[in-house]
Amino acid sequence: MQYTDDMLAKLQYIIEHSIKDNKEKYDSLLSGLENVLSVVNNNRNELSGIEEGETEETVQNNSGRFGFHRYRQ
Numbered sequence: 001m002q003y004t005d006d007m008l009a010k011l012q013y014i015i016e017h018s019i020k021d022n023k024e025k026y027d028s029l030l031s032g033l034e035n036v037l038s039v040v041n042n043n044r045n046e047l048s049g050i051e052e053g054e055t056e057e058t059v060q061n062n063s064g065r066f067g068f069h070r071y072r073q
Helices: 002-048 056-061
Strands: none
Touching: none
């Protein structure tokens, strides 16, 4: 009986710590994705200010002019 309880206690410990570790990693992932989404939204908002008639090539050539932000880890 004691052996079974010891094994279950070890299993409980492993599961509890796995949940905790994975929750922290998941929260970090969500935070990173929210940052990337913010950068994308900002870039799209900057693009929406571009005058009609400009071609995509012109936009790409002048992308430095608009100060596009890039995601940094």
